[in-house]
Amino acid sequence: MHHPPPPTPPPPPTRARLHGAWYTAPAVLLLAALSLTGIGVLAGLFLTAGKHVACDSTTECAHTPYEPGYAAPAWPHAPFIAAAVCAALAVVTFVAILVVRRRGR
Numbered sequence: 001m002h003h004p005p006p007p008t009p010p011p012p013p014t015r016a017r018l019h020g021a022w023y024t025a026p027a028v029l030l031l032a033a034l035s036l037t038g039i040g041v042l043a044g045l046f047l048t049a050g051k052h053v054a055c056d057s058t059t060e061c062a063h064t065p066y067e068p069g070y071a072a073p074a075w076p077h078a079p080f081i082a083a084a085v086c087a088a089l090a091v092v093t094f095v096a097i098l099v100v101r102r103r104g105r
Contacts, residue, residue, distance in 0.1 A: 022097050029090035033083040040079030048073040 051073040055061035064070060 022101065023094065026090040026094040026097070029086045029093065033086035033090065036079045036083035036086065040076055040083065043079065044073075044075035047075065 051061075065072070
């Protein structure tokens, strides 16, 4: 009587390499930069709209730059500066990860 050969054992599991996980930090930094830019734009638009509402509802406000006492609505600078810093850090982190990974091969 002929017996079939015993089944071969399954191959040992290989470690899954998460290729994209290396680039999570730059991606998060770029998302932070995008969010901060959006916050800056919304805050600037809100301040501009507030100035227009205040100027339209009172007679004491200078409406145009040609009138004496005109003050332009101030857009906040901090969110845009923070966004630039986050974007720069994202680029530096991305390049550093790229260099380290290429040297490891």
